[in-house]
Amino acid sequence: MFSGLAEQLRVREQQGLRRIRQIVDSPQASHVTVGGRDYLAFSSNDYLGLANHPALIQAVCEGAQRYGVGAGASHLVNGHSAAHHQFEEAAAAFTGFPQALLFSTGYMANTGVVTALAGRDDAVFADKLNHASLNDAAMLSRAKFVRYPHLNLVVLEKRLAATQARRKLIISDAVFSMEGDIAPIPQLIALCERYDAMLLLDDAHGFGVLGRQGRGSLHLPPAPAVHSPRVVYMATLGKAAGVFGAFVAAQPDVIETLIQSARSYIYTTATPPSLSHALLTSLQLIGQDEWRRELLAQHIVQLKQGLQALPWKLLPSDTPIQPLLIGASVDAMRVSQVLRERGILVPAIRPPTVPQGTARLRISLSAAHQPQDIARLIDALHELATPS
Incomplete structure (x- = not known):
């Protein structure tokens, strides 16, 4: 058994697909310390720069004093x-839903929603x-799993029209985590209305940033x-919100x-209450600090303009995910490694996270970056990119 595992790992290494954890010694920020060396980081989902915000640190401490650990x-x-x-009441009010429910992670939220709302006859x-969590949730539900080409609502409608399922559930990222593009939400809701379906929208990378x-x-x-009462909305709290967890908002x-x-939801220990206490402050910062989203928009424009002449192309995205x-996994790894040697962290994303032949650098922008960082x-x- 162990020789077989070792061979699998060797093949993964040869294909440039082996993943390696790096130990971060500093708080999340635009500049981090890894292994004793300082780096400029474009590798975090801390889009608003809140993960190390003094007000959130203070709120966590206050929450621990009040509620324990x-x-x-x-x-x-x-x-x-x-x-x-x-926090559940505040999250519902903030997103405009009647009620919300706190989950420990976005992965657990997606799993909980899909398996609770869909089963064998659905x-x-x-x-x-x-995202992988949505796919895994669909398979765990034991419902018929019907996939459609990326953003192709013509094919989706044909498959909705052909199904004889008791209950129909459309699941989609709102902002696609490795593409940066945005789902056509009004059209998805229209299809739900037409075919009596529900929509689970995973807004892990849109909450706090968009709208x-x-x-x-x-x-x-x-x-x-x-x-729309047909929408079940999921947002994570460890990205733009800067803390940890996830919530689902929907009808009662x-x-x-x-x-x-x-x-x-049922069979896991609740998250530390101090984190929910801090998230109340996070919601306030998200709502009031419009300058953070304005700065992000400026960073996106600066990056797009600056990379136009490269032989590698940015995928179409108006979000902080660029x-x-x-192309090839080994080439993406090489570029990422050379950047790292120059003190810049940009992760290489490879199959199976993305399709074969589409390995990429996932540049994540943050309001914590400065224009000179982008430059x-x-x-x-x-x-x-320039031949020597």
């Missing part, structure tokens, strides 16, 4: 703190570039789509169904 039990036994409940329809006051992808112009009957049936398409990355990439 651990929750001690699952939400349905004795672990549902007043801090958890206050069908789940999924964009082919959805009015950072309220998420459902609040993008021309008109908010949040009012959906939330109550999750409380009663979502196994990833994927630079390289340094642009200059380094141009030097790498």
Whole structure:
């Protein structure tokens, strides 16, 4: 058995697919310390620069003083703190839904929603570039798993029209984590109305960044789509919100169904209450600090303009996720490694996370970056692309 595992690992190494953890010695920021060396980092989902914000640090300390460290039990036994409940109410109000439910992670939230809302006699329809957690959730549900080409709503509609499933659930990223593009949310909701389906929208990379006051992808112009009762909205809290966890917002009957049936909610210890206490402050910062989103928008324009002449092309994205398409996994790893040697961290994303032949650098921009940081990355990439 062990020789077989070793051979698999050797092959993975040869194909440039081996993943290696790096130990970060500093707080998350635009500049981090890894292994005793300082780096300029474009590798974090801390889009608003809140992960090390003094107000959140203070709020965590206050929460620990008030609620202790651990929750001690699952939400349905004795672990549902007043801090958890206050955050759920605040998250629902912030996103415009009647109710919200706190989960430990986005992965657990997606698993809980899909398996609670779909089963053997049902069908789940999924964009082919959805996050792995949505795909895994669909397979765990034992519903018929129907995938459609990325953003191809013509094919999705044909498959909706052909199904005889009892219940239909469309699942989609709002902002696709490795592409940076945005799902056509109003059109997805229209299909739900036409074919009596529900929509689970994973807004892990849109919450805090997109929409009015950072309220998420459902609040993008021309008109908010949040009012459809068919939408089940999931947002994570360890990216733009700067803390940890996730929540699901939906109609009361959906939330109550999750409380009663979502196994990833029922059978796990609740998150530390101090984190929910800090998240109340995070919501305030997200709503009031419009300058952070304005600065992000400036960074995106600067990067796009600066990389236009490269042989590698940025994929179409107006979000802080800016994927630079390289092609072969070994080439993407080489570029990432050379940048690292120059003190710049940009992760190489390879199969199976992305399709074969589409390995890329995933450049993540943050409001914590400065224009000179963006310029340094642009200059380094141009030097790498220029034949010596």
